[in-house]
Amino acid sequence: MKSHPTGELSAIEKEVIAEVRTLRAAPRDALSAALLEDSAALAHHFILASHGTVQLRFSAIARELGVEIRTLERAFVRRYQRTLTQFQVETRLAFSKWLLGLLPPTKISVVAEILGYVLVRDFNRFFKKHMLESPAEWGRRERERIAHLSSTARK
Numbered sequence: 001m002k003s004h005p006t007g008e009l010s011a012i013e014k015e016v017i018a019e020v021r022t023l024r025a026a027p028r029d030a031l032s033a034a035l036l037e038d039s040a041a042l043a044h045h046f047i048l049a050s051h052g053t054v055q056l057r058f059s060a061i062a063r064e065l066g067v068e069i070r071t072l073e074r075a076f077v078r079r080y081q082r083t084l085t086q087f088q089v090e091t092r093l094a095f096s097k098w099l100l101g102l103l104p105p106t107k108i109s110v111v112a113e114i115l116g117y118v119l120v121r122d123f124n125r126f127f128k129k130h131m132l133e134s135p136a137e138w139g140r141r142e143r144e145r146i147a148h149l150s151s152t153a154r155k
Contacts, residue, residue, distance in 0.1 A: 009060055010055035012053050012116070016046045016056065016064075017060065017061065017064045020042070021064070024036065039065045039067050040072065040076040040079040042065065043058060043061070043072060043076055043084060044076070047084070047091050051091060051095040051115060052087075052088040052090070052091030052094075052115070053092065053116035054088075054092070054115060054117060055116035056116075089130070092115055093131070096123075097138070100138060100139035101142040101143060101146060105139055105140070108124070108135050108139075
């Protein structure tokens with residue numbers, strides 16, 4: 001996994017901060033004001049929009065939203081009953097499973113890159129930790145399951 005020095009933002013973090021700034025610059029209507037006031041909902045949106053990428057860290061984003069990271073965490077847990085990290089992991093895992101289940105098989109290196117991993121072995125380790133099998137094994141089994149369902153549905 002690529003780490004960034006404290007001051008260096010990833011491309012996805014820069015994108016999210018630009019989106020927050022765009023919201024702030026927009027004419028003050030009820031919708032933009034409500035979005036800016038609900039930091040937990042914005043964080044939820046950013047995690048979903050980035051598929052839970054590992055390069056999305058919330059410390060700089062919390063500062064841009066004008067809240068402390070602990071305040072953002074507490075609001076997120078209160079609203080979604082899980083931490084930012086837990087939700088990022090769940091989202092990343094769900095998206096990686098969707099990609100790995102595609103026909104023809106998606107290359108594991110491509111899935112790793114999409115999710116922000118620099119090293120494929122880091123993605124393999126993440127996936128195996130949560131799914132108890134490698135991405136290649138899981139993908140092959142899932143594609144077989146889908147093919148079996150498709151063939152039985154045609155009969």
